[in-house]
Amino acid sequence: MKKTKPGPVAVEQIKLADLIPQARNARTHSDAQVAQIAASIREFGFTNPVLIDTQGTIIAGHGRVMAARKLSLESVPCLRLGHLTPEQVRAYVIADNKLALNAGWNEEALKAELDAILKDGFDVGLVGFSDAELAKLLETSHETLPDTEDAEPEEQPQTGIHAFREDAILPSSNQWGIPDIREDMLLSDPPSDVWVNQPHGDSVWLYMHGSNKHPEGMRSIRAFYVDDYRFERIWNDAVAFIFDMQKVGHVGLLEPDFSLWSDMPVAVQLYNVFRSRWCARYWQEAGFKIIPSLKWATEASYPFSTAGLPKRVPLASVQCRTTNNGKANTKFLAGLRHQLEAVEIDTLMVYGGQEHPRLFDGLKCKTILLPSWTSRRNQLRKIESTR
Numbered sequence: 001m002k003k004t005k006p007g008p009v010a011v012e013q014i015k016l017a018d019l020i021p022q023a024r025n026a027r028t029h030s031d032a033q034v035a036q037i038a039a040s041i042r043e044f045g046f047t048n049p050v051l052i053d054t055q056g057t058i059i060a061g062h063g064r065v066m067a068a069r070k071l072s073l074e075s076v077p078c079l080r081l082g083h084l085t086p087e088q089v090r091a092y093v094i095a096d097n098k099l100a101l102n103a104g105w106n107e108e109a110l111k112a113e114l115d116a117i118l119k120d121g122f123d124v125g126l127v128g129f130s131d132a133e134l135a136k137l138l139e140t141s142h143e144t145l146p147d148t149e150d151a152e153p154e155e156q157p158q159t160g161i162h163a164f165r166e167d168a169i170l171p172s173s174n175q176w177g178i179p180d181i182r183e184d185m186l187l188s189d190p191p192s193d194v195w196v197n198q199p200h201g202d203s204v205w206l207y208m209h210g211s212n213k214h215p216e217g218m219r220s221i222r223a224f225y226v227d228d229y230r231f232e233r234i235w236n237d238a239v240a241f242i243f244d245m246q247k248v249g250h251v252g253l254l255e256p257d258f259s260l261w262s263d264m265p266v267a268v269q270l271y272n273v274f275r276s277r278w279c280a281r282y283w284q285e286a287g288f289k290i291i292p293s294l295k296w297a298t299e300a301s302y303p304f305s306t307a308g309l310p311k312r313v314p315l316a317s318v319q320c321r322t323t324n325n326g327k328a329n330t331k332f333l334a335g336l337r338h339q340l341e342a343v344e345i346d347t348l349m350v351y352g353g354q355e356h357p358r359l360f361d362g363l364k365c366k367t368i369l370l371p372s373w374t375s376r377r378n379q380l381r382k383i384e385s386t387r
Helices: 031-044 062-070 086-101 107-119 131-138 238-248 266-285 299-305 326-342 373-385
Strands: 011-015 050-052 058-060 075-080 193-195 204-208 219-223 252-254 312-319 344-351 366-370
Touching (some): 031 062, 058 086, 193 373, 266 299, 326 344
Parallel strands (some): 050 075, 193 204, 204 219, 312 344, 344 366
């Protein structure tokens, strides 16, 4: 086989539309793994360029490209490997994946690093391990890392919420069967800030599901503005989740934000709205007050995106996922205005809104702009570094 010498390479920004998937790629990527990659890109940036050939065919980085599409990126950094022969490309597609799998872990060093990450207030869920793997590595019964597969089920009273089956059909007044949220079990007072690891005092905080262990005695509202795979348990094991939340003692819960992406089939978008509202109503029946969460994707989702919400809501929340891309901002605002026309909202809490404050000028409701968990953590670190 003729060998070639590597030529000069430079990182190029290539539009996603110009990248061609490798037809013979044997590596697979589940939706959960793509969501993990997307979360990593949001946190750390696009640190690992996609490898392509001279024609723009992907050699390595299919998962990163899928995650970039999920994040609505227009282009990604790429390295063009023009020095490889077709035979070398075929071999490298496999080698790039398999060689990394052949590595192992020094578990003592890994445990020490994970402990340090937790103490720093970093979202340990971003490193790629599952909750069960983290629980085993850290040898802890961390509240956010439950390992209950082999545990004996607790005896549960067959009254109130526990008389419901986990597939209960809850009351609905709309054509899709999306559960109606109770008006008498809505929170009206917003949290003071996003909690990372600050002294909590008597304030009510927005506590991010899956972040640092919830401090004993802290008054909080649990939010789910993380990737879906990290809170699937609230749907798959609804009763056990309620038991856990009763032990923590939250002031209330934010309606879960099961994702609606523009490239999702409309049926999946409808399903995720159904799951979000089902959980919210289920939690209300268990005695928790909730904050409704606004969600939509394409215009096709508009008719059912507000189904189940009361006509008037004292406090609602929305996650600001926009970037500095004008097209994305316009699309986001169009969807938000539709939500505000369909439901009368007194106060809108915008998670991540502090990063885009001018977007929300002129809305007809009062707005409270909160930072994202990552942004607040970075702000706290900067303050700490100057002391």
